[in-house]
Amino acid sequence: MTPILMLGAGRMGGAIVEGWARAGAFAGSDLMIVDPQPSDVALAAARAGARLNPPDSDLAAARTVILAVKPQKWLEAAGQYASWLSPDAVIISIAAGVGSQAIAKEFGGRTVARVMPTTAAAICQGTASLYADDPAALSRAHALFEPLGTVVDLTDEAQIHAATAVSGSAPAYLYAFIESLEAAGMAAGLSAADASRLARSTVTGAAALLAQTGEQPAELRRQVTSPNGTTEAAMNVLLGEHGLPPLMREAVAAALRRSRELGA
Numbered sequence: 001m002t003p004i005l006m007l008g009a010g011r012m013g014g015a016i017v018e019g020w021a022r023a024g025a026f027a028g029s030d031l032m033i034v035d036p037q038p039s040d041v042a043l044a045a046a047r048a049g050a051r052l053n054p055p056d057s058d059l060a061a062a063r064t065v066i067l068a069v070k071p072q073k074w075l076e077a078a079g080q081y082a083s084w085l086s087p088d089a090v091i092i093s094i095a096a097g098v099g100s101q102a103i104a105k106e107f108g109g110r111t112v113a114r115v116m117p118t119t120a121a122a123i124c125q126g127t128a129s130l131y132a133d134d135p136a137a138l139s140r141a142h143a144l145f146e147p148l149g150t151v152v153d154l155t156d157e158a159q160i161h162a163a164t165a166v167s168g169s170a171p172a173y174l175y176a177f178i179e180s181l182e183a184a185g186m187a188a189g190l191s192a193a194d195a196s197r198l199a200r201s202t203v204t205g206a207a208a209l210l211a212q213t214g215e216q217p218a219e220l221r222r223q224v225t226s227p228n229g230t231t232e233a234a235m236n237v238l239l240g241e242h243g244l245p246p247l248m249r250e251a252v253a254a255a256l257r258r259s260r261e262l263g264a
């Protein structure tokens with residue numbers, strides 16, 4: 001499955017390259033990176049032996065191609081590189097919204113898998129939702145993303161929209177939650193530094209406890225919510241009529257709609 005060609009190594013493509021290096025999943029020399037403005041991660045990969053912006057004629061060596069440009073730029077990238085690739089190269093697309101049939105068409109009928117990753121791939125704690133019609137392409141996607149964290153197989157390509165809304169886009173939801181908690185802490189009288197330390201450490205500690213205990217989040221919530229106590233007072237707001245459940249449904253529905261638009 002190597003050499004692996006990364007078409008675009010920005011935020012997400014760079015996180016994948018970083019995670020592979022951290023996991024020791026692939027040797028630097030297994031990677032080829034094409035990006036007009038190489039990031040520090042791409043430059044570090046090049047120092048470790050990756051080929052950075054090789055001549056187009058060398059792209060035929062790639063066995064696996066990760067399409068990691070913005071959804072708005074994928075057609076341009078396909079037009080630029082498809083004709084240089086080997087006919088048996090497998091295309092693994094991480095572009096939100098763009099369907100595998102359209103990708104296969106623009107990449108000359110090559111086999112396609114779709115993956116919706118998260119940026120924590122950089123520290124091998126990512127989450128990747130995978131879909132491919134073709135079993136060989138699916139197992140290729142597994143081999144690429146298993147070193148980077150949790151892998152979830154989807155049974156239907158249409159579910160990628162939901163996986164994007166619930167996973168690919170979701171780190172930003174949590175960061176927004178932490179920002180809001182910090183701001184609320186300052187409004188409640190804490191210094192900016194204390195509000196920031198308390199909010200970040202509490203959230204990462206609670207997430208680690210969830211991961212390590214394997215308990216249901218609802219059970220962990222109940223464990224820290226005494227009847228008529230302070231947490232319950234906050235929960236009455238957060239889980240109330242206009243609280244998190246309807247807000248999260250609305251946010252996920254908005255991301256889902258946008259994912260469908262990007263693929264249209």
Ligand SMILES: NC(=O)c1ccc[n+]([C@@H]2O[C@H](COP(=O)([O-])OP(=O)(O)OC[C@H]3O[C@@H](n4cnc5c(N)ncnc54)[C@H](OP(=O)(O)O)[C@@H]3O)[C@@H](O)[C@H]2O)c1
Pocket residue numbers: 007008009010011012013014034035036037068069070071073076077080094095096116117118119168169
């Ligand atoms: N960021 C996330 O959290 C996340 C999560 C899941 C999936 N994704 C998916 O990952 C893909 C990349 O997103 P991103 O956030 O990493 O975007 P990004 O930071 O803009 O990275 C894309 C990179 O591709 C480069 N590029 C543009 N056109 C190219 C071309 N024709 N050939 C080679 N490289 C080209 C860009 O260079 P320029 O800056 O010069 O254009 C940029 O460095 C998107 O399709 C997105 O849907 C992202």
